[in-house]
């Protein structure tokens with residue numbers, strides 16, 4: 001089956017008992033056992049729940065993986081992956097990972113005996129030179145957040161394989177519609193389903209997908225032992241969101257391309273960050289591993305934080321908010337919002353300036369979005 005068909009059908013058969021076309025919301029914590037100790041497929045909903053199972057099978061199919069697991073948030077999925085490691089292990093991460101991921105690594109997991117190095121992972125040689133004897137995991141996002149750097153998944157996977165480390169790719173920005181990291185050698189894909197997969201800014205969720213049976217068994221054990229599971233209602237909402245992922249991503253992608261052209265002509269914009277605006281090498285990587293450019297754009301505004309405040313205040317269709325990937329267009333100022341937990345000197349060193357603005361382009365009529373931006377720029 002092709003993507004748009006899998007999005008609607010994978011993991012979901014009409015209900016055998018009632019014919020219900022959509023998977024029921026199994027709002028239950030526990031399951032009757034025919035005899036003490038003789039368990040059916042479901043025992044207790046921390047371990048498994050049928051609505052969650054449908055979502056897990058669906059997401060695995062969309063990522064071309066064998067196994068999926070749904071979590072209560074993207075951070076819960078990330079934390080559970082890091083629990084595959086033990087005290088003393090070392091992790092290499094790309095240097096502009098999601099702010100919450102950086103905070104988890106630096107302010108939580110560093111206290112549990114894990115150590116972290118951050119490198120510009122666009123250059124696989126830099127990843128390789130950061131490898132230590134105890135390196136067990138390499139963590140990347142591509143495109144990166146918020147500077148939209150493109151990392152070559154296949155080349156990074158080769159480094160990981162050579163040093164026997166796992167490669168994890170956070171695929172939240174692209175969604176499985178535009179990129180499938182497992183196809184390029186990643187061991188685990190992680191998603192914040194809060195974003196494009198849910199797609200409607202109405203829930204918090206996360207997921208992992210892998211084709212490695214051992215990794216899956218350990219993640220499943222950890223998920224049950226630690227307990228970061230989503231409720232059935234949220235799983236159902238994600239399944240509902242995913243059904244329209246293909247059509248939504250087409251529109252996100254098309255709208256973003258139009259807005260990029262507008263921003264490139266705007267004199268008060270110093271620089272636009274968007275996949276495909278880099279050099280030939282970057283465009284070649286994009287051709288190999290992406291099927292579009294997505295709906296995320298960042299840009300440097302002349303005039304720093306003050307100019308950003310004036311622009312954001314004037315907008316009417318764009319909502320000033322963190323998060324991304326919903327049907328509605330959102331705009332934010334990383335330095336004071338999503339990346340406020342990154343120390344200023346580290347943030348500036350990584351190129352996230354005080355005048356950087358990040359946009360999650362929604363699926364509204366693009367002419368309304370452009371008119372709103374035009375009026376915003378007039379306020380500067």
Ligand SMILES: *Cc1c(COP(=O)(O)O)cnc(C)c1O
Nearest residue numbers: 073074075098170172192194205
């Ligand atoms: C939002 C986000 C996360 C964290 O997910 P939550 O669902 O908010 O916990 C991780 N990675 C990326 C790229 C994100 O955008």
